[in-house]
Amino acid sequence: MLVTEFRTEDLPVAERFGSWHDMTARALIPNVIRSDHEGDFRAGARVLDMGAVQVSALTYPSLETRRSAQLIRQSDPDSYQLMLSLRGGNRILQAGRDTTVGPGDVMLYDTSRPWHGWTAAGADTVKGVMVQFPRALLQLPASKVDQLTAVRLPGHQGMGALLSGYLTQLTAGAATYTAADGARLATCTLDLLTAFLAHHCDAAASMPPQTHHRALLMKIYAFIQQHLGDPDLSPAAIAAAHHISVRSLHRLFQDQGTTVAGWIRARRLERCRRDLADPLLSNQPIHPLAARWGFRNPAHFSRAFRAVYGLGPQDYRRQHQADRASRGTHRQTPGAPRQ
Template sequence: MDERFDSWHDHMFQQVVAPMMITCDDPASFRGSIESIDLGAVHVSAVEASPCEAYRTSRMIRQSDPELFQIAFNLRGETAITQDRRCVLSQPSYLVLYHTSRPHQIRTGFSKETTYGVMVVFPATLLPLPLHKVERLTATPLSGREGIGALISGFLTRLVNGSDQYRMADRLRLGTVLTDLLTALLAHRLEADTVVPPASRQRILLLRIHAFMQQHLADPQLSPATIAAAHGISIRTLHRLFQTQDTTVAAWIRTQRLNRCRRDLSDPTLHDRPIHAIATRWGFTDVTNFSHAFSTAYGLNPRDYRRQLGQSARFLK
C-alpha cells in the first residue's frame, strides 16, 4: 500500500475517535488530510479524503469503546453511513449521527471524487437526552439547510474556516454552544424539547435571534417588536435575553450595522458608492445620525475614514 494511505490508516485507526478498519480501492492515488480543533469535551475535525471505506466491528467495540457520538456533516461529495440496520446516503448539507458503541460502516467517494466534510465527536453523556431515544436517530438524515440544522451547519463551517482565531477560553465556550445546538436539533426530532435544560434553551433562542437580526439588518423596520414577534416571545423577554449579553437590542443592531458600513467603506470596489447609499443599504435612514454614530464608534466620520484608507492604500503601492 502507498505510504500516504498507510499513514492515513494508522492515524485514523489509532488516534481518531475509536479504532476503525479502513480500506481503499486505489491506495497509490489516495490523498487525505485532517485538521482538528478541540472544544473541551467536543472535538471537531475538517476531513478531506479520496474514496475509501471504514468500518467498526463488534470485535473492535469489545476491545475499546469510548462511548462517543459522532456527527458527519458533508460539504462536498457523498457518504453512505450504515448503522442499526439503517443506511443513509449523506449528501452536502446533511448531518448524520452515529455511535461508536455499535458496528457501523462508512463509504465515501461513489463518483471517484474527493469527499470533504466536518466530523463532530462528543461523549454520549454530554447530551441531556435519554440515550435509547437518541439512538433512534442514528443513520438518519438531519437537514442542515433549515431550522436548527442550518444554525449548526453555518456554525461548523465558520468554525473550521477560522479555527486559528480562537483562544482556549473561546474554544470551551464554543463547545458549550455547539452542544446546546446539537441537543436542540436532536430534541426537536424526538419532540422532547421539555428535557432540554432551560439555560440551553435560552442560549439556543438567543442564537436564533442573532441569526434573524443579521439577516434583516438592512431592514429599517427591524425593531424589538418585529424581532419578538418573529420568535413568538414578548418584547420584555427579548430585552431580558439581551441583558445576559451586557447590551441592548438597539445597541446590538446599531453595532452590527456600523460594522457592515465600515466594511463597505473599506472595500476598494465600492469607492464610488456614495456614503449615504452605504448607510441606507444597512438600515440607517438618517445620514446625520449615521455619521455621528460612526464617528463615536471609530473616531473618524465616514468621509475621513474612507479618505484615510484610500491614502494608506496608495502609500502601500
C-alpha cells in the first residue's frame, strides 16, 4: 500500500495553491478549484492508495470546486466519492439536490455527474476523510445508490458511527501499514461502505453473504473495543447485543482463525501494555490498571501478560522506563548543560 503525505507549507508560498490543485487532480479527481486563500494556500493530505480504493485525510481552507460535463468527458473514472466531514461545512449541488453537511455528517458524490461545491472553514481549516472507489465494486443496485448521492447521511450513530470511527482510525494509523495490508484494508473498507449505504437505501437484502458477515464482524469488533473494561463481557452478551446466536458468533471468529475469548484477551492485554508504558501512569499500581481492562484476577493477568510479552507486568514497566531514560540520556549533547 502506498501512503503519500502532501503539505503545501513545505512549498514556496507562490506555488502552494497550484500544487494543491494539481495534486488533487492526480490523486482524487480533476476539478476546477477557486479560493479566497490562493495567495497563501495552507493545506495537507495523507493519501492511502490501496489499489482500487483510495482513502485520503484532508485539511484545507475555504474553497469552491466545480466538476463540469467537459471535465467528465475528459476524465471519467466511473467512481463514487464519499466524504466524512470532521470540521467545517460542505455544500454541494448535484443531481438536482442542494445539500449542506457539517461535522460528523457523511455525503456521497458521483464523479460521473457534474457538481458545484463549496466548503466553509470558519476560523479554522476544513477537515475530513474522503474515500474514492469504482462504482462497479459497490455491490448494490445503482438505482438505489443514486438516491443517496448529494444527500446528508448521519455519521454520529449506528452504522454511521462505525464507518466514521473506522475511517478516522484508518488514516491515523497509515504509517504502520505494510504493503500486504493494502488489499485486506481495501476489502474491509468496501464491505463497511456497502453495509453503510445499504442501511440507508434499504438494500441490505441484496448484499452478498460474505459482505454481511464481514460488516457484522467489524461491528462486533467495535462493540468489544467499547466494552473492554467490562469484566462481564462474554460471548453471550456480545451475541445478544447483535441479535445472533452464540454459536453464530463463535463461527464468525473461527473463520478468522481465532476465538471470541482469545480476541478479547489480546485487545485487553494490548491496552494494559500501553498503560504500563505510559509515563503519565508510572506511579499507578499495576493491578488497578489491569482491572480497568477487565482483568479481575492479578495472578491470571500476570501469567497472561508474560505469555504474550515475555516479561511480567512489573518487569515490563521497569524495562520500558529504563529504555526511555536511556534514550533521554543519548539525546543529550556531550558537554551541554541539562535543562
